[in-house]
Amino acid sequence: MEVGICKQDMLQKKKNAVLVDGVILNGPIMDSKAGEKFVEEACKIIMEEVIQKANDVTEKVCEWRAPETLKKILDLEMRDTGESHQKLLQLCQDVIQYSVKTSHPRFFNQLYAGIDYYSLVARFITEALNPSVYTYEVSPVFLLVEETVIKKMIEFIGWEEGDGIFNPGGSVSNMYAMNLARYKFCPEIKEKGLSSLPRLVLFTSEECHYSMKKAASFLGIGTENVYFIKTDERGKMIPEELEKQVQRARKEGSAPFLVCATAGTTVLGAFDPLDEIADICEKHGLWLHVDASWGGSALISRKHCRLLHGIHRADSVAWNPHKMLLAGIQCCALLVKDNSGLLKKCYSAKAAYLFQQDKFYDVSYDTGDKSIQCSRRPDAFKFWLMWKALGTTGLEERVNRALALARYLVEEIKKREGFQLLLEPEYANVCFWYIPPSLRKMEDGPEFWQKLHEILQFSASQAFGLCSARSESHDEAVQF
Amino acid sequence: MEVGICKQDMLQKKKNAVLVDGVILNGPIMDSKAGEKFVEEACKIIMEEVIQKANDVTEKVCEWRAPETLKKILDLEMRDTGESHQKLLQLCQDVIQYSVKTSHPRFFNQLYAGIDYYSLVARFITEALNPSVYTYEVSPVFLLVEETVIKKMIEFIGWEEGDGIFNPGGSVSNMYAMNLARYKFCPEIKEKGLSSLPRLVLFTSEECHYSMKKAASFLGIGTENVYFIKTDERGKMIPEELEKQVQRARKEGSAPFLVCATAGTTVLGAFDPLDEIADICEKHGLWLHVDASWGGSALISRKHCRLLHGIHRADSVAWNPHKMLLAGIQCCALLVKDNSGLLKKCYSAKAAYLFQQDKFYDVSYDTGDKSIQCSRRPDAFKFWLMWKALGTTGLEERVNRALALARYLVEEIKKREGFQLLLEPEYANVCFWYIPPSLRKMEDGPEFWQKLHEILQFSASQAFGLCSARSESHDEAVQF
Numbered sequence: 018m019e020v021g022i023c024k025q026d027m028l029q030k031k032k033n034a035v036l037v038d039g040v041i042l043n044g045p046i047m048d049s050k051a052g053e054k055f056v057e058e059a060c061k062i063i064m065e066e067v068i069q070k071a072n073d074v075t076e077k078v079c080e081w082r083a084p085e086t087l088k089k090i091l092d093l094e095m096r097d098t099g100e101s102h103q104k105l106l107q108l109c110q111d112v113i114q115y116s117v118k119t120s121h122p123r124f125f126n127q128l129y130a131g132i133d134y135y136s137l138v139a140r141f142i143t144e145a146l147n148p149s150v151y152t153y154e155v156s157p158v159f160l161l162v163e164e165t166v167i168k169k170m171i172e173f174i175g176w177e178e179g180d181g182i183f184n185p186g187g188s189v190s191n192m193y194a195m196n197l198a199r200y201k202f203c204p205e206i207k208e209k210g211l212s213s214l215p216r217l218v219l220f221t222s223e224e225c226h227y228s229m230k231k232a233a234s235f236l237g238i239g240t241e242n243v244y245f246i247k248t249d250e251r252g253k254m255i256p257e258e259l260e261k262q263v264q265r266a267r268k269e270g271s272a273p274f275l276v277c278a279t280a281g282t283t284v285l286g287a288f289d290p291l292d293e294i295a296d297i298c299e300k301h302g303l304w305l306h307v308d309a310s311w312g313g314s315a316l317i318s319r320k321h322c323r324l325l326h327g328i329h330r331a332d333s334v335a336w337n338p339h340k341m342l343l344a345g346i347q348c349c350a351l352l353v354k355d356n357s358g359l360l361k362k363c364y365s366a367k368a369a370y371l372f373q374q375d376k377f378y379d380v381s382y383d384t385g386d387k388s389i390q391c392s393r394r395p396d397a398f399k400f401w402l403m404w405k406a407l408g409t410t411g412l413e414e415r416v417n418r419a420l421a422l423a424r425y426l427v428e429e430i431k432k433r434e435g436f437q438l439l440l441e442p443e444y445a446n447v448c449f450w451y452i453p454p455s456l457r458k459m460e461d462g463p464e465f466w467q468k469l470h471e472i473l474q475f476s477a478s479q480a481f482g483l484c485s486a487r488s489e490s491h492d493e494a495v496q497f
Numbered sequence: 498m499e500v501g502i503c504k505q506d507m508l509q510k511k512k513n514a515v516l517v518d519g520v521i522l523n524g525p526i527m528d529s530k531a532g533e534k535f536v537e538e539a540c541k542i543i544m545e546e547v548i549q550k551a552n553d554v555t556e557k558v559c560e561w562r563a564p565e566t567l568k569k570i571l572d573l574e575m576r577d578t579g580e581s582h583q584k585l586l587q588l589c590q591d592v593i594q595y596s597v598k599t600s601h602p603r604f605f606n607q608l609y610a611g612i613d614y615y616s617l618v619a620r621f622i623t624e625a626l627n628p629s630v631y632t633y634e635v636s637p638v639f640l641l642v643e644e645t646v647i648k649k650m651i652e653f654i655g656w657e658e659g660d661g662i663f664n665p666g667g668s669v670s671n672m673y674a675m676n677l678a679r680y681k682f683c684p685e686i687k688e689k690g691l692s693s694l695p696r697l698v699l700f701t702s703e704e705c706h707y708s709m710k711k712a713a714s715f716l717g718i719g720t721e722n723v724y725f726i727k728t729d730e731r732g733k734m735i736p737e738e739l740e741k742q743v744q745r746a747r748k749e750g751s752a753p754f755l756v757c758a759t760a761g762t763t764v765l766g767a768f769d770p771l772d773e774i775a776d777i778c779e780k781h782g783l784w785l786h787v788d789a790s791w792g793g794s795a796l797i798s799r800k801h802c803r804l805l806h807g808i809h810r811a812d813s814v815a816w817n818p819h820k821m822l823l824a825g826i827q828c829c830a831l832l833v834k835d836n837s838g839l840l841k842k843c844y845s846a847k848a849a850y851l852f853q854q855d856k857f858y859d860v861s862y863d864t865g866d867k868s869i870q871c872s873r874r875p876d877a878f879k880f881w882l883m884w885k886a887l888g889t890t891g892l893e894e895r896v897n898r899a900l901a902l903a904r905y906l907v908e909e910i911k912k913r914e915g916f917q918l919l920l921e922p923e924y925a926n927v928c929f930w931y932i933p934p935s936l937r938k939m940e941d942g943p944e945f946w947q948k949l950h951e952i953l954q955f956s957a958s959q960a961f962g963l964c965s966a967r968s969e970s971h972d973e974a975v976q977f
Contacts, residue, residue: 038904040901042898042902047614049552052614053544053614055614056544056618059618060618064537067622082637083858084641087641091638093641095881099885099886099887108882116639117634118626119627132532134532138540141543142543144825147609148599154597161573165574185669185873187871189665207720210697212691213692213696216690228871231846237718241690346629366707366710368707378563379564389712390668390669391667392819393665393666409575417518417519418520421518421519
């Protein structure tokens with residue numbers, strides 16, 4: 018271990034050494050110069066191997082290895098004694114080499130759309146400062162930044178005022194909303210729990226994100242009490258079906274309390290008709306949550322914000338700037354229309370050791386009592402720095418570009434033999450089949466679909482094989 | 498905006514330009530060279546202003562400003578057009594200047610104990626690669642690292658096998674455990690919810706972390722169904738009181754299902770007697786969760802691990818390496834003794850679009866169905882790289898040093914007039930009063946405590962005032 022310092026040396030150097038329980042208390046724990054040098058050298062590797070190669074299509078997306086092989090390559094074991102800086106830097110190289118380059122222009126997966134240099138810098142600052150955003154005295158800058166970002170996001174939703182909190186993901190945002198709606202419906206649940214209460218029921222479309230089921234089970238509501246509403250051929254919730262299900266729930270004697278609409282479904286990218294759903298919510302006194310984790314970013318685009326028409330009528334909205342806007346994982350806000358302190362009332366535990374009410378500054382800046390977490394990362398900051406750098410116009414261009422690319426892909430699919438578009442997309446999700454030549458003349462039916470599935474399976478594993486072979490330089494018209 | 502590229506320029510340069518919906522699709526979104534340069538310049542600032550100053554006592558802990566003042570200093574507003582790189586770098590400088598330096602040797606707050614260069618490098622790598630740890634094909638390295646780290650942590654707990662998941666905080670770990678225990682008690686709750694079920698009751702000490710109440714309310718159990726068990730004069734749960742409360746709950750007809758013991762309480766640093774509590778849990782068939790978020794790190798020390806004697810009998814353990822071990826916020830594991838897939842059974846939503854069962858590799862490496870999150874950060878990685886660098890021995894030294902420092906502080910308090918030790922500490926928490934000269938001869942009573950409180954209030958705001966004045970270089974024997 019290079020950084021360790023020999024105790025004998027230290028004792029000789031420092032006459033006033035304080036030894037307690039065999040530990041020398043004064044003097045540095047580690048050689049900070051060596052530590053800084055290590056950080057510098059590692060940053061050089063990160064710069065060269067990750068950041069400078071981020072946009073380079075001649076690089077590999079991933080040096081694919083199966084789990085058992087990768088285990089043998091990486092020296093994973095943690096031992097009693099530490100490794101040298103040289104060995105550690107090699108380890109960092111290996112970690113980078115065998116990791117997926119999520120910023121690569123040819124990496125197609127949920128969430129990713131390239132590198133953003135500004136949010137990256139914000140994230141480096143965050144890691145170096147290592148803050149926790151629960152009280153103003155520990156995170157003055159980051160709490161003000163979060164407040165500013167939340168206000169701005171609320172503006173785009175179209176509320177006059179509101180509240181909100183950044184949290185670890187869209188799934189967690191949806192849980193927050195579900196719990197808030199339940200608290201609003203019956204504040205006693207916070208103390209009494211659900212036992213002996215009528216059965217709570219919530220509604221969401223059959224195309225919703227799976228976090229709805231996770232949330233219902235986590236919160237003690239139960240997945241069976243999530244009533245899935247039929248969608249139309251484009252994957253949008255059918256309002257008439259929602260109305261029917263609410264009435265059915267009432268007849269059953271259960272207690273409907275929440276509708277979760279989706280703005281940008283996971284698979285089809287469909288947007289539920291928010292305005293019509295809001296009418297039903299108003300009529301029945303139901304909380305309207307919009308899971309806009311994926312679709313929320315369209316609000317930034319004057320051209321595409323109409324996709325979320327009616328969102329200003331929602332009681333809460335989940336919106337993840339870490340997706341289409343590239344703010345880096347994780348950057349997720351739950352936004353709440355209520356501005357009377359509902360978030361705090363619902364989540365407070367009033368821990369005296371952290372959230373004293375008699376501090377020497379305005380404690381309304383402390384957010385700890387709005388959160389299910391204690392320590393919390395300043396995820397708003399990366400979105401803020403990116404927004405400062407690009408301006409609203411720059412963010413808008415990102416959204417417009419993503420949707421234009423999807424449009425282009427659709428046209429290309431239509432032109433090419435063997436490609437079959439599933440439906441005209443509303444958003445950036447383009448669903449299509451590739452039919453290999455051997456199946457193109459085959460009749461549609463169970464046998465056709467089984468064969469197609471088998472071939473696609475095989476192609477996926479082949480594709481991963483191909484990732485390992487260095488791809489040659491291409492100068493294609495468009496890289497998706 | 499320096500990085501933006503003029504459309505006209507691009508069209509001229511590229512004859513094959515593809516224009517869709519007013520967006521040029523081919524060609525870079527931003528000038529990557531300028532982006533890289535920005536990252537390099539920002540990294541230089543981070544290196545100079547944060548990392549190189551991390552251990553320097555002559556630097557300020559915080560340039561304190563009240564919220565309204567700080568808002569005026571920082572240019573928080575996000576505008577339509579972006580800012581120049583020069584302005585952005587100045588912003589980064591300001592953010593750093595007015596943030597609390599949590600690694601500063603004189604920063605005393607929950608969680609923090611200085612800078613660790615290795616975990617910092619791991620975090621920089623993570624941010625640059627921007628992974629999400631849900632499936633092996635997206636995060637091959639980080640999932641294997643998490644598996645390795647969890648196995649190693651389980652070894653230190655003393656289980657023969659087990660499972661686990663890194664998640665965003667000790668509070669969330671405790672929620673996971675509470676929900677797991679509930680699922681184990683009655684698997685039907687996942688689908689049916691709690692309505693019409695008997696009242697579930699859990700037990701924890703009155704000195705427990707506030708996340709227990711938050712979890713009980715979030716999960717629909719209700720805070721009133723958390724039975725707080727009396728503690729002895731050192732803040733430890735009294736086993737006889739636990740036994741009484743379990744019997745009381747049974748007599749009431751409610752359903753006890755869980756005991757949450759604490760290893761290292763928030764205020765006093767007390768360790769509940771795990772062995773005796775485990776006996777009671779066994780007798781009554783209750784799940785034993787140990788919240789070792791704070792105290793878990795003592796397991797690494799051969800000298801101090803006896804504090805957690807009996808922890809191997811727990812069903813689940815929360816342990817945060819981001820505290821005493823310095824792994825950087827957040828780094829928190831929930832560890833589960835069960836190895837029959839309980840974590841997956843309890844949390845799965847079986848989303849077909851992510852967690853296909855017919856992939857070309859062993860899908861048991863996919864962790865998405867063990868988590869309440871969808872995208873998830875690779876927090877195990879920073880702990881792993883730090884462990885590789887320091888070895889178990891180096892981590893052990895950190896724990897031993899922290900406890901030796903606490904020991905030293907206790908002795909200093911005893912020596913000095915006006916300081917009053919509350920109790921002999923078990924761990925690194927040292928609780929004491931400072932009695933100013935004017936109150937030292939006053940009789941103990943309500944008036945005394947009110948005056949003391951007023952003075953401490955005033956001192957706290959003065960201390961923040963002092964932070965702003967540059968402290969001079971000191972060469973004290975020990976810096977806490």
